Structure formats: C-alpha cells, structure tokens
Amino acid sequence: MSKLSFRLNYALSLKKGNVFLDVGSDHALLALALEEEGKVYASENKIGPYSTLVNTLKRNGSNVIPLFLDGIKDIPDDIECVYILGMGGRTIEKILKEGEEKLKKIKYLIISPQSDFYLPITFLYNHGFIDEEGTYIFEKHYYPVLRFSHYDKRIVYNDDESKYSISAIKNRDGGLKNLLLTKLALFEKIGEDKENEILELRRLLKLWN
Numbered sequence: 001m002s003k004l005s006f007r008l009n010y011a012l013s014l015k016k017g018n019v020f021l022d023v024g025s026d027h028a029l030l031a032l033a034l035e036e037e038g039k040v041y042a043s044e045n046k047i048g049p050y051s052t053l054v055n056t057l058k059r060n061g062s063n064v065i066p067l068f069l070d071g072i073k074d075i076p077d078d079i080e081c082v083y084i085l086g087m088g089g090r091t092i093e094k095i096l097k098e099g100e101e102k103l104k105k106i107k108y109l110i111i112s113p114q115s116d117f118y119l120p121i122t123f124l125y126n127h128g129f130i131d132e133e134g135t136y137i138f139e140k141h142y143y144p145v146l147r148f149s150h151y152d153k154r155i156v157y158n159d160d161e162s163k164y165s166i167s168a169i170k171n172r173d174g175g176l177k178n179l180l181l182t183k184l185a186l187f188e189k190i191g192e193d194k195e196n197e198i199l200e201l202r203r204l205l206k207l208w209n
C-alpha cells in the first residue's frame with residue numbers, strides 16, 4: 001500500500017468513532033488506513049472509479065466495504081464518522097444538502113474542500129455542526145481539513161470564520177496564516193486594483209500578532 005500524503009495522514013488523525021465512510025475514496029488510501037481503526041465503507045458514484053476502487057480493495061485483501069453511491073443520502077445507518085475529502089466546496093455542499101436527513105445520524109464529519117471553503121463550512125454551521133479541530137495543509141494548494149460534530153447551541157460566526165472556519169481563526173492556525181501570506185504576496189505582486197483585498201488580508205493577518 002502506498003504511503004499516505006501529509007494531508008491524508010492528518011485527516012486520518014482526526015478520526016473519531018468506530019464506523020467510518022470515505023466518500024469519493026478514489027485511490028482508497030485513506031479507507032485502507034482506516035481499516036485498522038474499525039469498520040470502514042468506501043464509496044464512489046461513477047462506474048469507472050467504483051470499479052477501480054473495488055479492484056484496489058481486492059488487490060489489498062481488504063475488508064473495506066465498497067458502496068456505489070452518490071454522496072451521503074443513502075448511506076448505511078451504522079456510520080458514525082464521514083470523510084468527504086479532496087472535492088470542490090460546491091460539490092461537498094451539494095452532498096451535504098442532498099443528505100440533510102442523514103446528517104442527524106452522523107456524529108462526525110471530516111471535510112477537506114479544495115475551493116469555495118465557505119460553502120460547506122457555513123452550511124454545517126447553519127445545520128448545527130461546529131468544527132472542533134482542524135488545520136490548513138499545503139498539498140499543491142492549501143486545503144482546510146476540519147472535523148465537525150453536533151453542537152446544541154445556535155452557532156454564531158463572523159465573516160472571517162465563515163470563510164476560513166471558527167477553529168482555524170480561534171487557534172490562529174499556522175497553515176491558515178501561510179495561506180493568507182501567500183495570497184497577500186500574490187495580490188501585492190499584481191498591485192493595481194487589489195487594494196481592497198490587500199487591506200483585508202493585512203487586517204486579518206494582524207490576528208496572528
């Protein structure tokens with residue numbers, strides 16, 4: 001089995017519960033690593049990637065249970081911890097929206113959007129989930145990797161938190177700081193027409209002082 005990337009290894013470290021689902025498992029690396037921790041399902045929603053997933057699991061003599069499913073709306077009821085990693089934020093938000101009923105039964109959600117972070121983050125805040133742990137990781141570009149669980153009070157969040165997550169702002173996450181510094185350097189290089197973005201990033205970065 002290939003070695004887990006730093007991002008997948010961090011996602012693995014966020015695991016909670018005993019029954020896991022890796023949505024969009026693809027290469028199955030995370031699902032195979034999770035197998036040591038409990039019962040694992042791994043899903044794909046297209047026939048090609050699903051066949052590859054089934055063959056990868058067979059080749060590794062794995063007990064991971066493959067599912068040919070779209071998102072989370074029809075997942076088995078025993079799943080406690082759902083991973084949705086490495087997809088665009090819009091796709092993750094769509095999966096969450098379509099699976100809204102199932103969210104009540106899921107205890108932990110570990111997400112890692114590649115783009116439009118605010119979409120799944122605010123969706124989860126507005127549906128009674130809060131991120132308890134996470135960080136920003138660089139793997140070709142920056143991804144947040146966040147674990148959410150249910151929260152019994154109304155979740156109040158500001159614009160910075162909706163963009164980057166409550167835990168990353170509260171913990172002054174080093175990975176997020178690097179992402180903001182990278183964006184700032186890019187906008188400063190472009191120069192003209194980026195004054196507002198530059199001011200906004202400088203304001204946010206003051207939090208780390």
Ligand SMILES: C[S@@+](CC[C@H](N)C(=O)[O-])C[C@H]1O[C@@H](n2cnc3c(N)ncnc32)[C@H](O)[C@@H]1O
Pocket residue numbers: 023024025026027043044045046049069070071084085086087091095
């Ligand atoms: C870029 S790969 C990410 C693989 C792995 N999760 C990772 O983070 O390294 C995204 C995978 O999600 C699958 N996928 C996309 N939408 C899906 C959905 N609605 N349900 C299940 N799988 C989906 C794709 O087929 C693809 O294999």
